[in-house]
Amino acid sequence: MESIHSKVRAVNWQSVASEMHMKGYAILPSFLSMQECDDLKALYPEPAIYRKVVPMERYRFGRGEYKYFKYPLPDLIDSIRRNIYPYLVPIANAWMKVLNIDQEFPHSYELLQKACHEKGQLKPTPLILKYGEGGYNTLHQDLYGDVYFPIQTLVVLSERGQDFTGGEFVMTEQVPRAQSKPIVLKPNKGDLVIFTTNFRPVKGARGYYRVTMKHGVSEVESGERYAMGVIFHDAGS
């Protein structure tokens, strides 16, 4: 198995950065193998490795269920989180700079964790989600506290057309003085989707302005759809 470290190193981060700047998302095809996806999916029923189970209907977050992993995170997830973070920092920092936001994210994952911990954000945010027929996820942002890293990642662990139908990954982009633009992505099993957590900069006539983005999942028409999300900051609760 190719290590996550070498896979991450082989990514063309220059082109990821330009896609992130242009669209607020980028997809790395076949980032995880089918086996890695199946291994993650097999963790779903293991009660001991989660800190919290969220029945989405109860909170009106949609329909389905998700679970937040406990520390220590499973190796594969920990490795994705630690290895990808440093490549996203320059993108996030460039965004803060053009938007005149006085914030610079630290270059190391450990320092981001330290910043979260100092604000009382101690709980891990990586999660695994499961939607059955009729399942969906309402549009949202995964902020979890004062300290939040503005880019996150997701891998769909099920195969579209084979394991499920429907269940597209949907993003919306707020258009100034207008309604929001919908964006529909259909990542394949194993693709890594990198996307903005709250906004991206767009160049206007008088410099850059913020465009708010949200994400969610459209209704699963049949079958079961699993996904694993890696958010880089920790949560207060």
Ligand SMILES: O=C(O)CCC(=O)C(=O)O
């Ligand atoms: O199931 C999905 O594709 C979306 C999950 C999600 O909202 C997230 O990972 O933050």
Ligand SMILES: [Fe+2]
């Ligand atoms: Fe989310």
